[in-house]
Structures are given as C-alpha cells and as structure tokens.
Amino acid sequence: MTLTGNWSYPTAIKFGAGRIAEIGAACAQAGIKHPLLVTDRGLASLPVTISTLDVIEAAGLGRAIFSDVDPNPNEINLSAGVEAFKAGNHDGVIAFGGGSGLDLGKMVAFMAGQIRPIWDFEDIGDWWTRADSDAIVPIVAVPTTAGTGSEVGRASVITNSVTHEKKIIFHPKVLPAVVICDPELTVGMPPAITAGTGLDAFAHCVEAFSSPHYHPMSQGIALEGMRLVVENLPRAYKDGTDIEARANMMSAGAMGATAFQKGLGAIHALSHPLGAMYHTHHGTTNAICMPAVLQFNRPAIEKRFDIITQYLGLSGGFDDFCAFVDGFNDSLGIPKRMSDLGVTNPDIDKLVEGALKDPSCGGNPIELTADNLRKLFQAVL
Numbered sequence: 001m002t003l004t005g006n007w008s009y010p011t012a013i014k015f016g017a018g019r020i021a022e023i024g025a026a027c028a029q030a031g032i033k034h035p036l037l038v039t040d041r042g043l044a045s046l047p048v049t050i051s052t053l054d055v056i057e058a059a060g061l062g063r064a065i066f067s068d069v070d071p072n073p074n075e076i077n078l079s080a081g082v083e084a085f086k087a088g089n090h091d092g093v094i095a096f097g098g099g100s101g102l103d104l105g106k107m108v109a110f111m112a113g114q115i116r117p118i119w120d121f122e123d124i125g126d127w128w129t130r131a132d133s134d135a136i137v138p139i140v141a142v143p144t145t146a147g148t149g150s151e152v153g154r155a156s157v158i159t160n161s162v163t164h165e166k167k168i169i170f171h172p173k174v175l176p177a178v179v180i181c182d183p184e185l186t187v188g189m190p191p192a193i194t195a196g197t198g199l200d201a202f203a204h205c206v207e208a209f210s211s212p213h214y215h216p217m218s219q220g221i222a223l224e225g226m227r228l229v230v231e232n233l234p235r236a237y238k239d240g241t242d243i244e245a246r247a248n249m250m251s252a253g254a255m256g257a258t259a260f261q262k263g264l265g266a267i268h269a270l271s272h273p274l275g276a277m278y279h280t281h282h283g284t285t286n287a288i289c290m291p292a293v294l295q296f297n298r299p300a301i302e303k304r305f306d307i308i309t310q311y312l313g314l315s316g317g318f319d320d321f322c323a324f325v326d327g328f329n330d331s332l333g334i335p336k337r338m339s340d341l342g343v344t345n346p347d348i349d350k351l352v353e354g355a356l357k358d359p360s361c362g363g364n365p366i367e368l369t370a371d372n373l374r375k376l377f378q379a380v381l
Contacts, residue, residue: 003183003247010152010258015181015251017243020052020142023094023180024059030138030177032092034062036085038105039097040069048144048185052096064088066108069097072275072282073104074161075118081108092138095176098197099148099282102141103156106174109139110156123155123170123359133173141176144185146236146249147197147283149204149257151179159276165354166272181254183246191237192284195332198233198249200283202226203267203290204256209308210301211263211363218262223311225255230312230328237332263363266293270376273354278343285341287334292379294322296372300365338381351377 004016012029014022027035037056043049044067057063066084069077085093085108095105111118113135120130141151150156155170189197205225208218228248235245270293271285294301302318314320335341352373355361361368 003244011175011179012177013152013179013181013254017182017184017247019180020182020185021055023052023055023140023142024061026140026178026180027059027061027092027094030092030140032061032138032140034088034090035064035092035094035140036088036090036108037065037094037096038069038081038108039065039067039101040071041067043067043097043101043144046188048188049096052142056094064090069100069104071100072159072166072279073100074159076161077104078107078111078118078158082111085112090137092140095139095141095151096144098143098145099150099157102143102148102150103158105141106139106150106176107156107158107169109137110169110171110174112137118158118169119160119167121169121171123168128171131171133171136171136173139174139176141179142185143179143181143250143253145189145193145197146183146186146246146253147200147256149201149253149255151176151181152254153257157272164277165357166276168359181250183243183250186246186250187240187243189240191240192333194237194240195233195334196281196283196287197253198229198236198283199287199329199332199334201249201253201256202229202233203283203286204260204264205229205252206290207265207267207363208256208259208262209304210265210297210365212300212365213263213363215262218259221255222259222262223308225252225259226308227312228252228255234331264360265364266296266360266368266373266376268360269355269358269364269368269373270380272358272360273351274338274343276354277350278341278346280338280341280343284334285338287329288336288338288341289376289380291322291325291329292376294325296376297365343381346381348374348377348381
C-alpha cells in the first residue's frame with residue numbers, strides 16, 4: 001500500500017515520503033514569498049535542516065533561519081524570534097521541527113503583528129478574540145518528529161520563564177495553512193526521542209478517548225491513532241529507517257492532536273508543570289504519568305476501554321490495557337518514575353498549583369483537586 005495522500009482535514013496536508021521537495025509550492029499556496037524558517041538549536045545544523053533550506057533557496061524564497069529555541073520554548077525565545085522576523089521583513093513562517101520548533105514558529109507568526117503581550121492570549125474563555133487576526137501571518141508547518149501533532153493544532157505551549165508555568169496560547173488562525181508530513185524527515189531521530197514523541201501521540205489519543213466531552217469524530221480518530229502507535233512505534237524504535245512505520249507514526253502524531261480537541265486530562269495536567277519546572281521531555285513525562293492516571297480514572301473509564309482492547313487485539317478489558325501500557329513503556333526504555341529523569345526533591349505544592357491552573361484539567365473524566373493531584377504527583381515522582 002502506498003502511503004501518500006493530499007488531505008484537507010484538519011488543514012491542507014501534503015503527506016508522503018519525499019514531499020519536502022514541495023516546500024516551495026506549499027509556501028506559494030499559503031501566500032508566502034519571503035519565509036523565516038523557525039526551528040530549535042539541535043536541528044539547526046543537521047543535514048535534514050540544511051537540505052530543506054537548500055530546497056527553499058532553490059525555490060527563490062531566500063535562506064533565513066531562526067533557531068534560538070529552547071526544548072521548552074519561552075517568551076524570551078519568542079521575543080528574539082519576532083525581532084528576527086521583523087528585521088528580515090518576512091511575510092510568513094515555516095515552523096520546522098519537533099514540538100518546540102513548531103510551537104515557537106507558530107507563535108512568531110502570531111505575535112509578529114500584535115501589540116499586547118503573549119500572556120494576554122492564553123487559552124482562557126474568549127481571550128483569543130483580543131488578538132488582531134488580520135496581523136497573523138501565514139504558517140507552513142513541517143514536523144520532523146512524530147508525536148506532538150502541533151502541525152495540526154490551533155495553539156502553542158509556551159513556558160513563562162519567570163513563573164515556570166506552561167501556558168497554552170490559542171487562536172484559530174494559528175492553525176498552519178499547509179502542512180508537509182514527510183516521514184523521511186524523521187528517519188534520523190534517535191530511539192529515545194522516537195519513543196518519547198511516539199508515546200506523546202499515544203497519550204493524546206488515550207486522554208481524548210477518556211475525556212467525557214462529546215466529540216465522536218475525535219473519539220474515532222483517537223481509537224485508530226492508538227492502533228497505529230501500538231503497531232508501528234516498536235518497529236520505528238527498533239529500526240529508524242522503517243519508512244512505513246515512520247509514516248504511520250507521523251499519521252498517529254497528527255491524529256492525536258486532532259483527537260484532543262475532545263479534551264486532555266490528568267496526564268497533561270501533571271506533565272506540563274513538571275516540564276516547565278524541571279525541563280523534562282514532554283512525551284517521556286506523559287508516558288511515566290500514564291499508568292497512575294489510568295488507575296485514578298478507572299471508575300469513570302473502565303467500561304469504555306473494553307472497546308479499545310477489542311480494537312487493539314488485547315485479551316481482556318481495562319486491566320489488560322493497563323498491563324499492556326506497563327509492558328509497552330518497558331519495551332521502549334521508559335523509566336518508571338520522574339526521579340529517573342533527574343526530578344529530585346521537587347516542590348510538590350508548586351506542582352499541584354500549576355496542575356490546577358492547567359486547562360487540561362477540564363477534560364479529565366474525574367474532577368481534579370489539590371488533594372488527588374498531590375497523590376498523583378507522589379505516585380509518579
């Protein structure tokens with residue numbers, strides 16, 4: 001089966017191996033003539049980025065790059081990116097990389113024409129309407145990992161460097177106009193990053209499926225996204241050149257982010273403050289948190305997971321799914337506790353405070369409180 005397609009849900013997606021060659025056409029489709037490529041420091045000098053810049057330059061679009069982006073991007077990175085965008089008289093952004101490069105690139109495009117501070121647009125109520133939507137420049141997104149799904153999202157996660165809180169910044173026009181999903185760009189990911197990003201996609205699907213909100217389209221996408229991860233992540237982890245597995249994982253990443261329109265939950269409510277305060281890898285943190293959150297949510301989700309186990313070909317119900325998750329994490333080298341990621345003597349009070357403020361709380365099937373969040377943090381730390 002040829003894994004190639006042109007999709008318009010949730011946005012225009014050019015999917016398939018080798019399609020990075022179409023970056024010039026993607027920019028033209030988005031109305032971009034002089035783009036700024038935004039990526040993270042680790043990717044900036046790698047062959048995958050250099051070759052992409054070559055294609056952009058050959059298309060007559062210049063060769064501008066901004067890469068002063070931290071693994072958990074913050075407002076300092078954003079300010080520097082906006083300054084580079086304005087200094088270069090750019091008219092659009094190519095957001096390139098994993099979650100950090102994609103999230104910051106989207107925010108550079110969003111903030112380049114705004115006069116209010118970034119925190120005024122946090123995903124609270126209708127705060128997004130404060131933005132001048134006409135000043136948001138177009139975005140082409142190019143993921144180089146398979147997990148966050150930021151390429152198909154209408155928001156970015158930005159860390160406040162002063163308060164050490166992760167904030168979700170939302171606007172409908174932050175959704176990239178065109179996405180190029182080329183699984184060949186993910187071939188160079190090391191196994192640990194393949195596992196962490198892939199399990200981020202899995203967490204998105206699990207939490208969307210668990211959310212009590214009504215969104216049957218997302219529910220179906222979450223279910224198939226889980227299947228793609230279960231069947232393909234071990235293959236991609238074992239053999240990074242398995243392009244079919246890489247392609248299916250890239251689909252799963254986009255599907256997870258599309259599915260969580262239905263809601264996220266306690267996994268992300270825990271992982272966001274942990275990542276903001278202790279700079280842990282987001283997907284790996286999600287994977288560590290998942291077993292404890294599944295057990296916590298058991299009373300509300302146990303019966304519906306019968307559907308998942310049947311679909312995934314597991315032998316029984318909720319207990320079998322939980323046992324599978326434990327074994328899946330082990331097989332992918334995921335630690336059991338956050339202490340294994342270097343989180344020692346954490347400030348649990350501040351972690352609980354951060355979790356309670358996180359919008360992900362609203363999608364958890366059991367109401368999250370300071371008391372039960374404290375117990376969850378103690379379980380994962």
